[in-house]
Amino acid sequence: MSAASDEPALPVLEAPADGVPPVVVTQQQLDATVAALSAGTGPIAIDTERAHGFRYSARAYLIQLRREGAGTFLVDPIAFGSPDAPADLSGLAAALAADEWVLHAATQDLPCLAEVGMLPSKLFDTELAARLVGMPRVALGTLIEEAFGLRLRKEHSAADWSRRPLPEEWLNYAALDVELLIDLRDWLAEKLHVAGKTEWATQEFAHLVDRAGIIPPPRPDPWRRTSGLHAVRSSRGLAVVRELWRVRDELASGMDRAPGKILPDRAISGLAARLNAAEVKQLGPSDLSAIPEFAWRAPSRYRARWLAALDRVATLTRDQLPVKALPAEGPPPPRAWETRNPVAAARWDAVRPAVLELAEQLVVPVENLISPDALRRVLWQPPVPLTAETVDAALAADLVRPWQRELVVPVIVRHSTAA
Incomplete structure (x- = not known):
């Protein structure tokens, strides 16, 4: 028997402290929800449940909200819409517009929240915060275990949330996803502060807010x-x-x-x-x-x-007939650079290891230090002349955040010049 198996099992968070609230399905219930959340204090924990793998749409089939002094609310957005038109919950969003929204893996939830008119003015993403402080595993359940020594059940994460009525055990699961989210936010905020990374997170969260309502163009083919x-x-x-x-x-x-x-x-x-x-x-x-x-x-x-x-x-x-491959957008994969652009290949071979080393020193995933696509673009076709100012401008145009550019630009310029 391994040493790990001898460790006592963590206690399971079985049910919300205040019980499972009724699902909000009427305008009267929604008005009461808005009033209660408005009267609460501090950030608002938000999560959504979708029916990926069961439905064509990526709409939210349940929205969970929790706030100190207000409690937990489970809103059924389908009850406020129609098969042809999503719900309009902009009134709920407006009541919370000045407050921080706390989400885990916000990029998964923001599109379906935007569909019902819910866009934040500021947010805190617990998954992204965990990445920035160098946590090796960033799933919500794992972070809850690390922070509070409690285990979340995840058996309904892939359920068909378009089902009606929703089973009571599913609603219990959904409510638990926001039960400790504010506490987790505070735990991670302290870690960001100790690591000197609060400003990094602030810029990352602001970037998510700026992009929240933008619908990406459809993919070709x-x-x-x-x-x-x-x-x-x-x-x-x-x-x-x-x-x-x-x-x-x-x-x-x-x-x-x-x-x-x-x-x-x-x-x-x-x-x-x-x-x-x-x-x-x-x-x-x-x-x-x-x-x-x-x-x-x-x-x-x-x-x-x-x-x-x-x-x-x-x-x-x-x-x-379709062509066998679409023309590449942006630079080709770096493995092809040696034959297609030897100078760029030498630049990549010099800069990429230095960026990896910097990410390791900072204890942050390299993809959070700079997006792979942005790094490929600036190394494949760098600005002329290649200076700190021109590289900074090129990366800014690729939406690389100021904190990232401050750290990465000197590395790119120094090692590109030496290549």
């Missing part, structure tokens, strides 16, 4: 993210993936159902990898049924749609 695509070698096979993906996406969007529940990725890429151009033209219903995933109950309902998609692929001319 999103079907290229189909898992297993690497096994598809021909342009005709890529067209099969593209067409089947589009049909599946249309079905999934219309039903608000996760695409993988309609047809798994491995069925799309697996079929495309097996077929050549002639086989696409000859494929019939019996052939499709012979592929295991297409014979499953859900995919088999849409057999005519899949076959119609393959018929369209069979009629495509060569110039209508």
Whole structure:
């Protein structure tokens, strides 16, 4: 038996201290929630539950809030919206606009909060704070264990939160996610202060607030993210993936159902990898049924749609087929620099180890010191002349924060010049 297994198990946080509150589903309950939270003091802990893997949308199906002097509230945003329009909870957001919101892994929650009109004016991200102070593991449950010697149950983290009514044990789980979030925020804030990293965190949190309501542009050719695509070698096979993906996406969007529940990725890429151009033209219903995933109950309902998609692929001319790879945006991977840009490769070989060393000295993950993309861009095509001022301006244009630039720019300039 290992030494670790001899350690006593941590006590489990079984239920909120004040019990599980009723779910807020009426305007009267929402008004009371707004009044109670407004009367509370200090930061507001916020979390959301989504139905990733079950639904097409990434909307919030439950919003948890907790504040000192007010207690915990579980708001059902679906009760205040419709299938075609998300809820408008901007009134709740307005009541909390001047206060700090505390979230864990805010980039996961902010998009679905923004969808219902909830945008913070300032926040504290406990996951990001833990990264900045060099915590080796930053999951919420792990941090709760480290800070308070208590264990959170996580058995409902991947549940279908679009289910109604929500089971009582799920609501208990949801309430516990914000039970100690404010205490965790205070624990991490002290660690940031001791480490001299409070200003780093302040700038990072402000950056998250600035970007919270910005919807990123759609990815070009999103079907290229189909898992297993690497096994598809021909342009005709890529067209099969593209067409089947589009049909599946249309079905999934219309039903608000996760695409993988309609047809798994491995069925799309697996079929495309097996077929050549002639086989696409000859494929019939019996052939499709012979592929295991297409014979499953859900995919088999849409057999005519899949076959119609393959018929369209069979009629495509060569110039209508997708290219095997999209033109790269930004610099190529550094492993290709030696042949394509030897000077940049030498710069990378000199600067990258120095940045890694600096991150280790500062006890911060290197990706939090500077984003990999920003570092690649400035080293692939540095400003001319290459000075501290020009590098600083280039990184600022790439949204690298002031604290990061203060630390990284001297390293880039010194080692680029020596390369």
